[in-house]
Amino acid sequence: MPGALDGIKVLEVTQIIAGPMCGVMLSDMGADVIKIESAAGDGMRLLGQFAPHESKGYHVFNRGKRGMVLNLQHPDGQAVVHRMIPEMDVFLINARPGVPQRLGIDYDSLRSLNPSLIYLENTAYGPSGPSAHRAGADIIAQAYSGLMAGDEKVDEHGGPDLITATTPADFAAAMTSSIAVCAALFHRERTGEGQKIDTSLLAGAMMLQNAFASRLPVSDAIMLQPVLDGLAAVRERGGSYREMLAAKGGIRALVGGAFLLYYGGYQTSDGAIMLGCVTPSNRNQVRNALGLGPDDDPTDSGDFNAMAEDSAEIVARVRALISERFAADTTENWVAKLDQAGAPAAQVNMPEEMVDDPQVRALGIMVDLEHPITGPETMVGPPFDMSATPTAARGSSPPLDGDTDEVLAQYGYSAEGIASLRASGAAGLPAQS
């Protein structure tokens, strides 16, 4: 069965993660995605490079695409894009604001060649506003949006430590971009109309925090104002980043301390375990598995007051009790007991070892691909399944300049035409490399 976006043609001028990952997801749903790179290649090719121009990061963020090299500073290179655009459905770009105009590939230029084009532009801060033209990257959006301070990591020098497990703003922007492209395709199918879509790393990062970011005066008077006052007081006396975090964290612990007893990690006799209780019945399942009665833990009883003076003390006492129980047995035994009780809990796995995990294998989350230069590889496949239009990883990432000639020929260039584009440096890699 073909994918949901079967027959849809996507041209991307993107690099690093946010733009390329959007292209991967469209490809997973069946779109034909062509990636344009400069002769230097997507910057991602050089991060963790293990063969010339090949890195693991580049491979996962560009699987399923064909790749061509065009010099978009060269008018002939721009002319190639203009010649291809009438046959494209979707165009993706994640350059700084102003760059598309300079290269002649902005929305107005391309729309005049293909009025029903869906044009997606992802930027760091959005297309307008005081920061629109500032340089961005995932961790910049982490810092700017509050995600980083929200993660509350501090390094040994007292500086902020970033979220290292992933690049959350990049992924959020990539996914919102793909959703918008699909919605715009649906709109075009119903009305014939194309459009411009704007997404940003900042909007993506804000969305990831929407449960906490909002202002709601009735609630904020009690829960948020003390945090703001605490931060202001530390700033007033010239306190450090670490002190600001402590002020914020102390208040958070007071409000959410009892919740975090059963939504957090503990050491076991041979490692660690994570609890993820979100309901009172989840918490009771854990208490039963641990052998804790209502006298041991009063935090879910109707008369427990999280804002009362002795609440921190009670929460600390319960935490010590839970810690003691978990430390007395192995992770495997605790996970088995908690599974038995139906409670949400898991061992803490290392990312490098997930490829062989039995659940990951059973679901087919990891896919096996063959790269023309670097051989076989296993990587994370599409993040969802569809019954009528299956998602699938459609191939490896392209080697730099891998499909330039094929794509140019497909879009009507003769062998001589291709050769002269290569000779002028408008397409392909310089001859000496």
Place this chain on the structure above:
Amino acid sequence: MPGPLDGIKVLELAQIIAGPFCGTALADLGADVVKLESPQGDASRRIGQFAPGESKAFHGLNRGKRGIVLDLSSSPGQSVAHRLIPQFDVFVTNVRPGVAERIAMDYDTLARLRPDLIYLEVTGYGTRGPSAQRAGSDVVVQAYSGLLAGDMKVDRRGAPEPITASAPSDYVAALGGAMGVCAALFHRQRTGEGQRIATTLLGAGLALQAPWAGDVPVSDAILIEPLRRMMSEMREAGASYAELIDARRSRPNQGRAFRIYYAGYPVKDGAIILGALTPQNRDQIRRALGIVDDPTDDDDFNAIGPDADAIVSRIEEQIRSALAGGTIEEWMAKLDAVGAPASPVNWLEDMADDPQVVAMDMMPTIEHPLTGPERQVGPLVQMSKSTTGSDRSSPPLDADTDAVLRKHGFTDDEIGSLRAAGVVGADASG
């Protein structure tokens, strides 16, 4: 302008984050979303509750929907849902595997009532495999998928700490689901065919780690295999979680030179982040900071050479001491002037008033019928030919039950008797 999903009707049987946020994303795109709750309500109504059944989290994750209350554990309640389904295009659920079958809300049952239905199911671990039936929530899947260990936070008792800034697996599963629904609507428009879409928190957690989770044997032989061996040897020797994380953090790392320009540093009045991705970015930062003798971007610099570590440490110290001598405002002016990627480390609590957030209108004001005006993170994207976003707040529990039922052909008498029997509506006592 209407949204791109204008006229599309979505029924949502979901709670907490992954399912509800998918519904919100669809509402932002113009869909008419009806949220179906049990008489107790979505559990996130009680996480940080500030008025009965109302929490900030629930408001943020459920804006733009209408709400109805139905007791799906009873067969009359199921009949009401089955009578509604033929008029819906999309059904979104995140109940545990097996529950949908038990309450007759599974794909096969609903597709019989509406053959071109688009049915989205979000689960923790998926519907097959050894963990399919296990309970999952965002932090549990953070742990299971490797995200938690990858973030390398350890509390003072040596226990692992989750990523606290967001619920990454939940959000990515929600977004993946919304993407699947939009693609399926496109497919249905072309072919008339509906379908079932499945997404998981586990798949989402792994997708977020795609660059590190995969195997590329040629690359891994040098960079990953030694790490895997070290971890398994340490485990065999009985190492604690904190020791494993420490070893993982301090492993030989050819990327250290990259990391000193892609990192956070304390300044006089807070902290600043540098986010250099390219040699040009690093040059911009060096210019702004007055660093003149950094060889780490020279062609002949060997990142795994014997003196690489000492060189990188020396430059890192120069960056650290330069930045420590100024304020956020002073350094941001200098870094912005050379075009370098950098930002103050902001506090989420301040972001509603941030000039860029305000300029992009990322946090519009909406009015909640019970709790008044609020400012929320708005729609995911801006679209030139379709409006995104919604003026509607999250629904109070049971707010729209009667209106929705009436619209779907239930008479006032029927609604009255369904309420009296406890099939629809919140408990009379509550």
